[in-house]
Amino acid sequence: MRHIISILMENEPGALSRVVGLFSQRNFNIETLNVAPTEDPSLSRLTVTTVGDDRVIEQITKHLNKLIDVVKLVDLTEGNHIERELMLVKVKALGAARDEVKRTVDIFRAQVVDVTPSLYTVQITGDAAKLDAFLQAMAPVGILEVARTGVSGIARGDKVLSL
Amino acid sequence: MELLSGADMIARFLQDEGVEYIYGYPGGAALHIYDALFRQDKVKHILVRHEQAATHAADGYARASGKPGCVLVTSGPGATNAVTGIATAYMDSIPMVVLCGQVMSHLIGDDAFQETDIVGVTRPIVKHSFSIRHPSEIPEVLKKAFYLAATGRPGPVVVDIPKDMTAPTERYEYVYPKKVKMRSYNPVTRGHTGQIKKAVDMMLKAKRPVFYTGGGVVLDKASEGLTDLVKQLGFPITTTLMGIGSYPQSDRQCLGWLGMHGSYESNMAMHHADLIIAIGARFDDRVTNNTSKFCPTAKIVHVDVDPSSISKTVRADVPIVGPASSVINEMISLVQGREVAHPEALTDWWQKIDDWRAEREGKLYEPSSPGEALKPQEVIEALCRVTRGEAYVTTDVGQHQMFAAQYYKFDKPNRLITSGGLGTMGFGFPAAMGIKQNFPDDDVVCVTGEGSFQMMMQELSTCKQYGVGVKIVNLNNASLGMVRQWQDLNYKSRHAHSYMESLPDFHMLIEAYGFTAITVTTLEELEPALERAFADKHELVFLDVKVDPFEHVYPMQVPLGAMRDMLLSKTERT
Numbered sequence: 116m117r118h119i120i121s122i123l124m125e126n127e128p129g130a131l132s133r134v135v136g137l138f139s140q141r142n143f144n145i146e147t148l149n150v151a152p153t154e155d156p157s158l159s160r161l162t163v164t165t166v167g168d169d170r171v172i173e174q175i176t177k178h179l180n181k182l183i184d185v186v187k188l189v190d191l192t193e194g195n196h197i198e199r200e201l202m203l204v205k206v207k208a209l210g211a212a213r214d215e216v217k218r219t220v221d222i223f224r225a226q227v228v229d230v231t232p233s234l235y236t237v238q239i240t241g242d243a244a245k246l247d248a249f250l251q252a253m254a255p256v257g258i259l260e261v262a263r264t265g266v267s268g269i270a271r272g273d274k275v276l277s278l
Numbered sequence: 279m280e281l282l283s284g285a286d287m288i289a290r291f292l293q294d295e296g297v298e299y300i301y302g303y304p305g306g307a308a309l310h311i312y313d314a315l316f317r318q319d320k321v322k323h324i325l326v327r328h329e330q331a332a333t334h335a336a337d338g339y340a341r342a343s344g345k346p347g348c349v350l351v352t353s354g355p356g357a358t359n360a361v362t363g364i365a366t367a368y369m370d371s372i373p374m375v376v377l378c379g380q381v382m383s384h385l386i387g388d389d390a391f392q393e394t395d396i397v398g399v400t401r402p403i404v405k406h407s408f409s410i411r412h413p414s415e416i417p418e419v420l421k422k423a424f425y426l427a428a429t430g431r432p433g434p435v436v437v438d439i440p441k442d443m444t445a446p447t448e449r450y451e452y453v454y455p456k457k458v459k460m461r462s463y464n465p466v467t468r469g470h471t472g473q474i475k476k477a478v479d480m481m482l483k484a485k486r487p488v489f490y491t492g493g494g495v496v497l498d499k500a501s502e503g504l505t506d507l508v509k510q511l512g513f514p515i516t517t518t519l520m521g522i523g524s525y526p527q528s529d530r531q532c533l534g535w536l537g538m539h540g541s542y543e544s545n546m547a548m549h550h551a552d553l554i555i556a557i558g559a560r561f562d563d564r565v566t567n568n569t570s571k572f573c574p575t576a577k578i579v580h581v582d583v584d585p586s587s588i589s590k591t592v593r594a595d596v597p598i599v600g601p602a603s604s605v606i607n608e609m610i611s612l613v614q615g616r617e618v619a620h621p622e623a624l625t626d627w628w629q630k631i632d633d634w635r636a637e638r639e640g641k642l643y644e645p646s647s648p649g650e651a652l653k654p655q656e657v658i659e660a661l662c663r664v665t666r667g668e669a670y671v672t673t674d675v676g677q678h679q680m681f682a683a684q685y686y687k688f689d690k691p692n693r694l695i696t697s698g699g700l701g702t703m704g705f706g707f708p709a710a711m712g713i714k715q716n717f718p719d720d721d722v723v724c725v726t727g728e729g730s731f732q733m734m735m736q737e738l739s740t741c742k743q744y745g746v747g748v749k750i751v752n753l754n755n756a757s758l759g760m761v762r763q764w765q766d767l768n769y770k771s772r773h774a775h776s777y778m779e780s781l782p783d784f785h786m787l788i789e790a791y792g793f794t795a796i797t798v799t800t801l802e803e804l805e806p807a808l809e810r811a812f813a814d815k816h817e818l819v820f821l822d823v824k825v826d827p828f829e830h831v832y833p834m835q836v837p838l839g840a841m842r843d844m845l846l847s848k849t850e851r852t
């Protein structure tokens with residue numbers, strides 16, 4: 116099963132490489148990874164999506180917790196949560212396709228953020244499935260470039276991941 | 279307020295931390311630190327002849343004393359030479375702090391002379407690592423390094439120190455940090471009481487229980503508690519290779535050690551048990567054999583300070599995260615005043631175990647007949663007699679390691695010093711050196727093989743410089759015996775590169791360093807030679823014992839089998 120693990124870790128040089136290294140060293144798998152400082156500049160938040168059975172996920176969380184730089188973590192998929200990913204896509208937008216692309220962008224509640232005579236740059240947020248669906252819809256028109264951030268997530272309700 | 283350079287801070291910190299010996303080798307990036315060490319006399323620096331030996335010596339000291347070992351090496355090749363020793367310590371959870379010189383900060387990343395990203399290289403084999411970014415952080419970083427190395431599940435910590443951080447001209451305030459706190463590191467101090475109660479209830483109700491305990495008990499200095507608990511319950515106990523001595527092996531309840539070359543009765547008891555109480559052991563593949571056939575009828579209680587060790591390879595029914603000592607103490611108080619539920623079942627269980635013991639009694643190996651080559655097992659038994667079972671015994675890796683563990687009887691923890699997890703040839707001699715320097719009045723013997731010894735024999739020179747009186751027992755079978763055994767069993771005796779065709783004359787080699795060597799070829803010569811070797815505690819003596827090159831280590835678990843599936847000799851199997 117796919118899991119989203121959110122990690123608060125020390126914003127120290129080398130911390131990220133320890134997390135990433137752990138995954139390759141122990142033969143765990145990383146689907147997406149995203150990391151940035153939090154409102155507290157001494158902490159970074161890293162979100163990783165991974166796939167594995169319960170035994171593997173248990174090992175992943177235990178080993179992550181064991182890293183000295185990791186302060187706290189949560190497996191968001193254990194409860195209700197919000198999951199978002201941002202994607203920027205350059206798609207061909209020529210002739211009749213130009214209107215078609217714009218319509219699809221609206222249907223997906225995406226935005227055109229940059230324009231040239233021959234292409235649109237589209238920004239879209241959502242869960243991974245929505246982004247996949249958008250790419251599928253755009254494929255016949257011609258996708259030129261895709262930049263996805265990887266999943267970020269947060270628990271629903273009162274639950275807070277903080278110190 | 280005291281102003282010190284980074285280099286002087288390091289020397290001062292080591293003094294304040296109570297570090298007595300530091301093992302190392304100098305080089306450009308570490309020279310400021312070496313100069314600071316030169317200008318003080320509390321911390322004694324031991325100049326090894328290869329950085330790997332520095333790590334093994336510090337490691338040996340740590341294993342024998344329970345305190346972190348300390349190493350100092352220069353950047354680049356100095357640091358990379360230390361890698362094998364760091365990995366060795368990591369695999370056996372040995373506390374160690376390795377200070378590595380590094381090129382000047384402004385050169386990092388430029389492929390400067392003797393630059394290696396040692397933090398990157400060692401990342402998977404350290405508990406943690408630090409890079410110094412400002413001289414003023416040195417005291418705190420070093421304190422954290424020692425704290426991390428020694429607490430929780432211990433392990434090696436690397437501190438990377440760019441040369442400009444130790445410049446003599448830049449001085450900063452030095453205060454020895456008595457304590458450190460790290461918000462991201464809070465090792466557990468006790469187990470979950472509910473889980474411990476549950477485990478004790480299961481223990482009291484068990485019909486075929488067995489304790490299976492490991493290096494975690496030794497590391498947490500929990501041997502006395504463990505011995506009390508096991509005696510109170512009257513259960514059998516088997517230890518891992520790393521746990522040897524944490525329960526007295528001469529006691530009837532001790533079945534020896536378990537796993538690939540463990541005792542017949544240990545492996546049989548494990549296979550037939552209905553409850554396994556694992557403490558500070560990690561269900562390593564050299565112990566479990568095929569996990570899908572592992573102990574089919576047993577429930578498993580697993581106590582470990584490292585949660586990631588629990589249910590890693592074998593699922594625990596009652597996981598308990600906590601240090602061995604405090605969990606054991608809690609178990610003792612819960613057991614007190616209570617009786618086991620099935621005393622008659624326990625009696626039957628012991629009967630079964632005694633039968634297994636009797637089956638192998640006197641059949642473990644065939645002693646040599648007069649005129650025949652000595653058996654390595656005989657040598658270890660004689661060694662045990664001559665040292666009254668009280669020596670610190672370090673080993674290298676191979677058949678001799680297994681024989682040392684099988685035939686020397688250890689009644690104390692921290693006495694068998696061996697590279698269990700990584701299996702590092704070359705470990706034994708420098709480890710013995712580190713131990714002997716710190717325990718000068720004890721007998722310290724390295725049981726080695728001619729293959730392993732040649733990996734670190736340059737340390738003879740170090741022993742000469744510092745007058746280190748270790749004893750070396752070379753079980754010389756003129757081959758890479760363990761490799762050869764596998765080739766006998768799995769490759770129709772095709773001995774690909776397991777034979778050493780150009781061994782040195784060890785006698786001359788040892789004498790070249792000014793030490794005494796004794797060559798032993800017969801049983802009559804053996805004990806007198808050992809007596810002679812141990813006569814003077816401060817003299818290095820090397821025994822070159824020619825042993826039967828065709829001997830195999832048994833029992834040996836059958837690959838992919840269950841615990842009980844063993845070869846018992848060249849002709850028998852279970």
Ligand SMILES: Cc1ncc(C[n+]2csc(CCOP(=O)(O)OP(=O)(O)O)c2C)c(N)n1
Binds near residue numbers: 675678757758759
């Ligand atoms: C550094 C290293 N290289 C290779 C091995 C693989 N290995 C395990 S045992 C062994 C043979 C050891 O020979 P020796 O030291 O003579 O001991 P013996 O088995 O003959 O007693 C080898 C090569 C190892 N454990 N460590």
Ligand SMILES: [Mg+2]
Binds near residue numbers: 676729753754757758
């Ligand atoms: Mg040999």
